[in-house]
Every structure is written in C-alpha cells, then in structure tokens.
Amino acid sequence: MRETMPIHTWQVLRDRIVQFLIYASVLLISAVFIWILADLVRGGFAHLSWEFLTESPRDAGRAGGIASILVSTLLILLVAVLTAVPIAWTTAILLAEFVAVDSAFGKAVRFSLHVLAGVPSIVFGLFGNAFFSVYLGLGFSILSGGLTLACMLLPILASTAEAGLRTVPNAYRMSASALGLTRTAALVHLILPAAAPVLAAGLLLGIGRALAETAALLFTSGYVDRMPDSLLDSGRALALHIFDLSMNVPGGDMPAYASALVLVSLLLCINILAMKFAHGLQRRKIMT
Amino acid sequence: MILSERNTLFRLILIDKLLIGILRAGAMLAALVMLLILFFLVDESWPVLSKLSIVRFIDDASWHPLEGAYNLMPMLSGTVLTSVGALLLTIPLSLASALFIVFYAPIHLATLYKRLIELLSGIPSVVFGFWGLTTLVPLINQWNPPGASLLAAILVLTMMILPTVTLTAYTALAAVPEELLRNAAALGLSRWGMIKGVALPAAKTGIAAGIILAAARALGETMAVLMVAGNVVQYPETLFDPVRTLAANIALETAYAMGDHRAVLFVSGLLLMLLVMVLSGMAGLLEKQRHA
Numbered sequence: 001m002r003e004t005m006p007i008h009t010w011q012v013l014r015d016r017i018v019q020f021l022i023y024a025s026v027l028l029i030s031a032v033f034i035w036i037l038a039d040l041v042r043g044g045f046a047h048l049s050w051e052f053l054t055e056s057p058r059d060a061g062r063a064g065g066i067a068s069i070l071v072s073t074l075l076i077l078l079v080a081v082l083t084a085v086p087i088a089w090t091t092a093i094l095l096a097e098f099v100a101v102d103s104a105f106g107k108a109v110r111f112s113l114h115v116l117a118g119v120p121s122i123v124f125g126l127f128g129n130a131f132f133s134v135y136l137g138l139g140f141s142i143l144s145g146g147l148t149l150a151c152m153l154l155p156i157l158a159s160t161a162e163a164g165l166r167t168v169p170n171a172y173r174m175s176a177s178a179l180g181l182t183r184t185a186a187l188v189h190l191i192l193p194a195a196a197p198v199l200a201a202g203l204l205l206g207i208g209r210a211l212a213e214t215a216a217l218l219f220t221s222g223y224v225d226r227m228p229d230s231l232l233d234s235g236r237a238l239a240l241h242i243f244d245l246s247m248n249v250p251g252g253d254m255p256a257y258a259s260a261l262v263l264v265s266l267l268l269c270i271n272i273l274a275m276k277f278a279h280g281l282q283r284r285k286i287m288t
Numbered sequence: 289m290i291l292s293e294r295n296t297l298f299r300l301i302l303i304d305k306l307l308i309g310i311l312r313a314g315a316m317l318a319a320l321v322m323l324l325i326l327f328f329l330v331d332e333s334w335p336v337l338s339k340l341s342i343v344r345f346i347d348d349a350s351w352h353p354l355e356g357a358y359n360l361m362p363m364l365s366g367t368v369l370t371s372v373g374a375l376l377l378t379i380p381l382s383l384a385s386a387l388f389i390v391f392y393a394p395i396h397l398a399t400l401y402k403r404l405i406e407l408l409s410g411i412p413s414v415v416f417g418f419w420g421l422t423t424l425v426p427l428i429n430q431w432n433p434p435g436a437s438l439l440a441a442i443l444v445l446t447m448m449i450l451p452t453v454t455l456t457a458y459t460a461l462a463a464v465p466e467e468l469l470r471n472a473a474a475l476g477l478s479r480w481g482m483i484k485g486v487a488l489p490a491a492k493t494g495i496a497a498g499i500i501l502a503a504a505r506a507l508g509e510t511m512a513v514l515m516v517a518g519n520v521v522q523y524p525e526t527l528f529d530p531v532r533t534l535a536a537n538i539a540l541e542t543a544y545a546m547g548d549h550r551a552v553l554f555v556s557g558l559l560l561m562l563l564v565m566v567l568s569g570m571a572g573l574l575e576k577q578r579h580a
Contacts, residue, residue, distance in 0.1 A: 011478045011480075011481065012478070014478075014480060015478050015479055015480045018480045019392065019479075019480075021384065022384040022387055022388050022392055023388070023392070025380070025381050025384035025385065025388075026384065026385055026388045026393075026401065028381070029381060029385060029405075029408075029450065030401070030404060032447065033404060033407075033408055035423075036411070036415075036416075036419050036447075039419060039422075039423055040415070040419070043422070086314065087314050087317050087318050088318065089314075090310060090311045090313075090314025090315065091311075091314050091315040091318040093311055094308075094311035094312060094314065094315045095315070098308055098311060105315075108319060109315045109316075109318060109319045112318070112319040112321075112322040112323075113318060113319070113322075114568070114572060115322055115565055115568065116321060116322050116325075117568075118501075118504055118564050118565060118567070118568035119325065119508075119561055119564065120507070120508020120509070120510070120535060120560055120561065120564055121508065121510065122508065122510040122535045122538050122539055122557065122560070123325070123329070123508070123557045123560060123561045124325075125538075125539075125542075126329065126332075126538060126542065126553070126554060126557045127324075127325045127328050127329060129542065130328045130329075130331075130332050130554070131324065131328050135328070151321050151325070154318055154321060158318060182300045182301070182303065182304050183304050183307070184300075184303050184304050184307045185300075187307070208410055211412070212410070212411075212412030212413065212414070213412075214412070214413065214414045214510075214511045215413075215510040215511050215535070215539060218539055218542070218543070219542050219543060239412055239414045239511075240414075242414050242415065242418055243414050243417070243418075243511060243515070246417075246418050246421055246422070246515065247421075247515060253422060256418060257422075260414075260415050260418055260419075263412060263414075263415065264411060264412075264415055267410050267411065267412065268407060268410065270410075271406070271407060271410040272407075275403070275406065
C-alpha cells in the first residue's frame with residue numbers, strides 16, 4: 001500500500017503535466033493563427049479601398065490597385081476549372097460507377113492520380129513551362145498557366161468526386177435498375193443530384209487550391225501586370241502579385257498586405273462554403 | 289410497334305455505350321497527364337543526364353551553373369534540413385492538437401479548434417511566406433542577424449504542414465474503436481495511460497502515414513521557403529545561416545536558365561519528384577496496411 005501511493009500520485013502528476021503541455025500547444029497554435037490574421041488585417045485594411053479593387057497597378061504595383069490582376073486571376077481560374085472539371089468528373093464517374101474496384105484499368109488510373117496528387121507545385125511549373133509554354137508554343141500566357149493548374153486540380157477534383165459518388169447509397173442504383181432505367185438515366189437523374197453537394201465541395205476546394213497557387217504559375221502565366229487582352233496574353237495571378245511585391249519591389253509592402261488580405265478573405269469564404277457543403281452531407285448521412 | 293420498342297431500347301443501350309466510351313476517354317486523359325509530366329521532365333533533363341556523369345551533381349566544386357559547376361548537394365541538404373526541422377517541430381504540436389480534439393476538449397471547443405486547423409490549411413504558401421518575411425524575419429534579425437535563415441524556413445514550414453499532420457492524426461485517433469478505450473478505462477488506466485498505452489498504438493500507422501505525407505509536402509514547398517530562407521547556396525552551420533532549397537533554386541533560376549543550366553534544373557525537379565513519389569508510395573502502403 002505504501003508503495004502504490006507514490007505511483008498513483010506520480011500518475012496524477014504526469015497526467016497533469018501532459019494535459020498542461022497539450023493545452024499549451026493548442027494555445028500556441030491558436031495564438032499564431034490569430035497573430036497572422038491580425039497582422040494581415042492591420043497591415044492591409046488601411047490600404048484597402050474600392051479604388052484598390054477597381055484600378056490597375058501603377059509604378060510596379062506600388063500605387064494603383066489590383067483590378068487587372070483580379071481579372072487575370074479569374075481568367076486563369078476559369079481556364080483551369082473548365083479544363084479540369086470535365087476530365088476529373090468523368091474519371092470519377094467511371095471509377096465509382098462503371099469499373100470494378102479491383103480492375104486493372106481502375107487501379108492504374110487511381111495510382112496515376114495518387115502520384116499526381118503528390119507532385120510538388122514547382123514541378124508542375126517546370127512541366128507547364130516545358131510542355132504548354134515551349135512545346136505547344138503558348139508562351140507565357142493565361143492559357144498555359146490555366147492548363148498547368150488544371151493538371152494540378154485533376155487529382156483533387158477526381159478524388160473528392162469519387163468519394164462523393166461512393167457515399168450515394170447502393171439502394172439508389174438497385175432501385176433505378178429495378179425500374180428499368182438505363183445507367184445513363186440513373187446517373188443523370190439520381191446519382192449525380194444525390195452527390196451534388198460533395199461535388200460542389202470538391203469544386204470549391206479545387207478553386208481554393210488554384211487561387212493559392214504561385215509556384216506553378218511562375219514560369220507559365222508570367223509576370224505582366226497590365227489588363228490582359230486575350231487568353232494568349234501574359235497575366236499575373238494575385239498570389240504571384242503578392243510574391244513580386246514583397247520580394248522584388250522595394251516599398252511594395254502596403255499593397256502586398258492589402259492583396260494578401262484580399263486573397264486570404266476570398267480563400268476563407270471559399271473554404272467555409274466548402275465545409276458547409278461537406279457538413280450538410282455528413283448530417284444527411286447520419287440521418288439516413 | 290415491337291420494332292419501335294426495339295428501336296428505343298437499342299438507342300438507350302447505344303447511349304449507355306457512348307457514355308462509357310466518353311468516361312473511358314476522360315479517365316485515359318487523366319492517367320496520361322502523369323506520364324506526360326514524367327516524359328517532359330526526363331526529356332528536358334536528358335541533354336545533361338546523357339552527357340554528364342551523376343557524380344558531377346555530388347562532386348562538383350559548387351553550384352556555379354554559368355561556369356558549368358553543378359553541385360546539387362548544398363541545396364539537397366537545405367531541402368532535407370528544413371523539412372526535418374519542420375517535422376521535428378510539427379510532430380509534437382500536431383499530436384497535441386489531435387489529442388486535444390479527440391480526448392481533451394469539450395465538444396464545442398473541439399469542433400471550433402478543428403475548423404481553425406482546417407482554415408489554417410487553406411492559407412496559401414505565399415501568404416505564409418509574406419508573413420514570415422515581414423514579421424518573422426525581422427524578429428529573428430533582432431535576435432541573431434541576418435534573419436532570413438534556416439530557422440525562419442523551419443518555422444514557416446511548420447505552420448504549413450501542421451494542419452496535414454493534425455487532421456490525419458485526428459482521423460486515425462477518432463477511428464480507434466470505442467470499446468478499446470472503454471476497456472482501458474475499466475482497467476483503471478489514467479487518461480494519459482489510456483492514450484499512451486491504447487489509443488496511440490492503435491492509431492500509429494494512420495499517424496505515420498500523415499507524417500510521411502507532410503514530409504513530402506515539406507520537401508516540395510517552394511514559395512514560403514523561397515521568401516524567408518535567404519537563398520544562399522551553402523551548407524548551413526547554425527540555425528541562423530541562410531540556406532537555399534532545391535525547389536527554391538528552381539523557382540529562382542528557371543526564368544533565365546539556358547542550355548545545360550536549364551537541363552540541370554529539370555534534373556533537380558526530377559529528383560524532387562522521385563523523392564516525393566517514394567514518400568507518398570510509403571504513405572500509401574501504410575494506409576493499405578491500416579485498412580487490411
């Protein structure tokens with residue numbers, strides 16, 4: 001009895017210490033997160049105005065706004081999403097609905113997407129430069145930047161869509177088949193609508209990833225900060241604008257803060273919306 | 289009548305066939321992208337790979353690409369040091385966060401904290417880099433100049449990979465069967481005894497897979513490291529020395545590189561990609577083990 005007592009108090013003490021360490025780390029992480037956000041808001045809010053959003057940059061971005069940069073970003077995003085979504089979603093539908101899980105073709109496609117998901121973004125940039133800009137002759141353009149991003153988005157879009165399609169209960173497919181629906185009809189009228197929230201969540205995640213991307217665009221979409229005339233013009237994305245202002249433009253800190261604030265607010269909105277969609281799905285899964 | 293019925297049926301089957309054809313074409317295209325990337329990386333680095341021996345990348349005097357000295361080792365060491373440093377910091381912090389969410393926090397706080405971590409994972413690397421450059425680097429500079437250093441890179445990378453490790457560790461811990469934990473509690477184990485003796489061992493493959501994935505991300509991370517690491521090609525002697533990583537080197541020099549120099553940059557891209565592929569293959573194996 002006399003021997004077990006100290007062990008017990010030692011255990012209590014140990015539990016307390018561990019608990020303290022865990023709470024301390026959580027506090028530290030939360031504090032750093034709030035520190036970053038507060039820094040961005042404090043640095044950027046004063047510079048942020050309607051004019052900042054609607055004027056084009058002047059004097060290498062020190063003055064003026066980010067209008068042309070927002071337009072370029074939007075165009076790059078559009079090219080990327082419009083290219084990646086059809087390919088990724090057809091792949092996901094094939095993998096989830098039409099191919100057995102252990103078929104060789106399905107395995108090969110899944111493996112290739114898995115590897116693609118791990119490729120660092122700078123390597124996408126190298127590839128985009130070699131293939132789209134040089135080999136296909138698109139040069140430094142919004143088109144080659146967007147296509148490079150589309151390659152990056154493929155695995156994210158395909159894996160979220162496949163996961164979403166797999167959450168649709170099998171009873172749907174059997175009922176459709178019992179009613180004599182063709183697989184196309186079942187897919188279009190039943191399965192895709194049921195999986196729509198997850199598809200939307202995946203799409204939003206993909207858009208968020210594309211908006212945040214810098215390294216893949218460095219040598220594909222280029223640095224030019226004027227308003228793009230066509231998709232073959234070079235255009236500077238918002239993330240790249242922040243990079244350029246902070247690294248290459250002395251005195252560019254204020255507009256860089258404001259641009260970072262715009263980018264982070266956009267991303268927070270997109271990610272919260274994506275969480276909402278995914279959350280709705282989880283709730284429904286629990287209810288049925 | 290019968291004929292027309294047959295006709296519609298035939299048409300419907302045709303549509304199904306057509307759909308599968310379209311889907312297959314899409315999937316082929318998706319699988320092709322990977323091959324295309326590999327092909328172009330190898331194709332662009334071939335002039336150097338076929339001409340120079342591999343030893344040159346280890347044995348050359350230094351990295352002076354314009355004079356034909358292509359030693360990649362200082363940058364490889366930069367990449368490895370920043371990644372290992374970030375992992376050493378991330379692992380305890382992330383485990384603490386995941387344990388907090390699963391075992392310590394009341395449910396509302398747990399959800400809130402998990403949201404926070406998810407939002408942290410959505411902050412772009414260039415913003416982390418910018419924050420590091422304007423806040424962290426001056427702070428380190430006051431303490432021990434020049435500021436832009438291995439330490440700054442490690443700290444920024446830590447924040448970037450922390451969400452990955454936390455969220456995978458959380459998933460693994462949450463998947464530990466409830467009855468194991470109940471049994472442990474019934475045996476009179478203390479909370480930490482239960483976590484250390486039951487929960488962590490049961491979740492260890494999932495946690496390890498998350499750590500390996502994070503390592504892969506850290507190796508390939510470019511912008512944030514580029515902005516805070518100082519980018520001097522050297523073997524760092526202390527935490528306060530500037531370093532250059534492989535990825536940062538590619539980002540810095542590809543814009544003006546020509547000929548062999550450009551090919552060597554593609555070689556380093558290829559190297560980076562192979563490293564990451566090995567790591568993500570390992571993570572995939574671990575995941576498979578867990579589900580088997």
